[in-house]
Amino acid sequence: MQNRNCLDGICFIWNKMDARGDLMVNGKYRYDALGKKVRFHQMGSYQNKTISTDLLMLFNEKVMYKINWSRLSCKKMGLRVPFQPLEVPRDAFLVGQTILGSASAFGQGLLVNTWMGEDREFNAKYMSVFTGIGCLPVTSMYHTDSTGWVMLSYYNIMLGIDNPHFFHPPIFCQNAVLEGTTDYFEALRLEDELED
Numbered sequence: 001m002q003n004r005n006c007l008d009g010i011c012f013i014w015n016k017m018d019a020r021g022d023l024m025v026n027g028k029y030r031y032d033a034l035g036k037k038v039r040f041h042q043m044g045s046y047q048n049k050t051i052s053t054d055l056l057m058l059f060n061e062k063v064m065y066k067i068n069w070s071r072l073s074c075k076k077m078g079l080r081v082p083f084q085p086l087e088v089p090r091d092a093f094l095v096g097q098t099i100l101g102s103a104s105a106f107g108q109g110l111l112v113n114t115w116m117g118e119d120r121e122f123n124a125k126y127m128s129v130f131t132g133i134g135c136l137p138v139t140s141m142y143h144t145d146s147t148g149w150v151m152l153s154y155y156n157i158m159l160g161i162d163n164p165h166f167f168h169p170p171i172f173c174q175n176a177v178l179e180g181t182t183d184y185f186e187a188l189r190l191e192d193e194l195e196d
Contacts, residue, residue, distance in 0.1 A: 027042030040053070074173035097111065139153050
């Protein structure tokens with residue numbers, strides 16, 4: 001049986017490309033499994049325009065803050081999905097195990113497990129690649145009709161939480177009023193930034 005035990009607290013850099021292929025975003029992703037909190041800082045370009053967003057998702061409180069540092073403003077939305085731990089889902093099936101790089105020389109390859117499955121509740125499909133030792137995320141792809149394919153690639157992984165203050169909304173978010181709901185992947189789409 002392949003390792004399904006993944007991380008409780010992690011901070012790492014990630015890379016995302018929109019399904020259309022014309023949007024590239026890089027950012028820092030902070031993840032606290034015990035506190036059920038996620039923080040995204042992402043920046044990228046689209047049609048010669050720089051775009052950025054800062055998202056704080058507090059799943060225990062069922063809220064997400066979309067933070068705009070240039071305007072010192074916040075949009076507060078309800079989260080309509082539960083926290084998804086960064087782990088191999090119980091109903092995922094192992095597609096295979098492979099070596100990224102080379103297995104011919106010591107230290108030249110990385111053993112990974114590829115998992116696939118469906119999230120029937122949200123009519124979604126996913127494929128995730130985790131390291132064979134340590135169960136660190138390498139790549140995740142997730143598809144719904146509303147978001148299309150979202151692909152995340154993980155690198156520069158740092159175990160532990162570098163600064164717990166990143167999981168608190170800034171002071172100017174205190175009076176933000178709840179405006180609608182969103183889910184994890186809709187929030188990553190950057191549609192508001194593309195329309196500005």
